[in-house]
Amino acid sequence: MLKKNLTGLAAGFVLSLTASVADARDLAFAVFVPAASPTVQKIYQPWVDWFNAEATNDDVQISLFAGGTLGRNPRAQAQMVADGVADLALTVPAYTPGVFPDFDMFELPGFANDVREGSLASLEMHQEGLLHGYENYYVVAMYSSGAYMLHTRDAVNSIDDLSGMRIRVGGQIQTAVIESLGGVPQSMSAGEMAENIDRGLIDGAMSDASVARTFRVADVAMNHYDANLGVLVFAIVMNRDVYASLSDHAKELLAQSGQFIADRQIENYGVAINGNIQGWQDSADHSVVIPEDADRAEIATRVQPVIDMVAANASPGLIEAYKAKLKDIRNR
Template identity: 35%
Template sequence: MKLKQWAAIAATTATLATFNTQAADVTLRFAHPWPATSAIHAGLEEWSDSLTEASDGRIGVEIYPSQTLSKAAASYDAVTSGIADVTATVQGYTANRFPLTQIIELPGMLNTAAQGSCALQNLYDEGALGNEYDETHVLFVYTNGPGHLHTRDQKVTTPDDIRGMVLRRPTTVVGALMEDLGAQPTGMPAPDIYQSLQRDLISGVAISWDGAKIFRVNELANYHTELNLYSLSFVVAMNKDVYQSLPEDLKAVMDDHSGMKWSQHMAEVFDELDKQGRAEALQTGDTVVDLDDTIRDAWKPALDRVTEEYLSSLEASGLPARETYQRARSLSERCREI
């Protein structure tokens, strides 16, 4: 084979995965949906580099960004089935699988990723999320900052403004809210948003400022209404068998790279991206509608209603929804100043 052909193959392979595996006893395949150029990828790479360094090179990590090893919606299943060894993914991509976890995603639960991640990690550590993660070995959980409404051609201030609009919903709870208000919600992973907006398949999107920046929503949306509609929860999970197969000293390294420290590490990444995403929209001359008392009051009945409907649906399934909700709110308040 010609030298140029070998070089082309090597270059292609380098774009698919970030390798850190020299002389490793075990190599972990780490799948996530964010672009390799994103700050979120860089944050996850810092975790993997620290893991390799702490294990003296005995744990290597191959990072597969941009859905190159598994599609975003299938990432958690990819870990349970052994396609990937580790994933960072959104719980909401698999509907009804993490109902207690997604209580943290309800409207108004948090103001920053640091606050939400602190509350969610504590909920998990306390055992308040039941058996939702029994299929994997959870390393840490976290949230992003609040999600808002970003539209291309129409400014939104009141619930009536979204009637008839086709909007990307990030979660089923937000989808229920949109439908209740007369919009047409449609679900899709964040990497698919840009093309859908570009092709006029949707009028707008509910997403956080970090997502608006990373997935280039700011390039197409002209109006941004800060509503604190929801947040997203995330999990970094590992295949159970792979974890159990590690010698005790390497399990200890994995354990040291789990929990609140790394939850807050990723929260810091998201909070910084939120600042950058908002500033980017303002710099390009977009209209940003602040969440003032008038807008908050206009939306509050609808947001309260969707929260009540979600909690009632969980209770009907026999889950301790209100107990978990009250604990989440208490933790969120305690984590406010973190």
């Protein structure tokens, strides 16, 4: 009889736990990149799993909707959160020119060298209250891509070789940078890059090494000019009313999430980029050019007007704070 009663109690506990999970508030996390992408598999889904496990007693969980299930337009993700279509979303500040001017500096050449520097700088500067533009949201995480490279059909051995080349860009800062370096910017989606290079409609693209491989740019543009031409910042944002309604423990988990996500971006995305570049260096079909100091100095001179433009539109002293943050990160 005792065994039977214990069995009944155990079954009741399981049913109660199942009901509690089923009744938990479900927060929709909108991600416009495909579910099969490494970023979803190695960063976003592990974060969601970690949060849900830690928030078991908070009656809240996050469900990831990848591949644009809740909305495919990358430029509309923040508005989806504001409108309540999603509770959280992956956003890219650079995709909405003029809305987040403090974030333009991350796309400037000659600053962040890699994923680690870009991710830690953007996250920590946000946490320190130095970056403005997302005040209407709760920012869960900030992190960056790797440094932009030029991937071209014909070799770019020095910045002078870029003159007249038609280069795919994504956004106003990349456009200004390519123009300052003598190239001809061409705006198109990431999915169109490889086909247009293959057809000879453009001469190359500006992206980090992972994007170049993911979107098959490196299959048709086998010359890679590794000139540290800026990084792209990503932000995961949450509806402020939704955030305010959460328990203190759930808020603490969200406060920890920025570092959780940045660490995995550095660990996974950074390693993938280094592997791609090493593979190209080892391949007889590819060339990787790392500019000499004189070429880097020439790039810096040419893009200075772009830096001045970005500084004029950003919060006062922001670029100096960015330089100081990068120096601090490199000394760790």
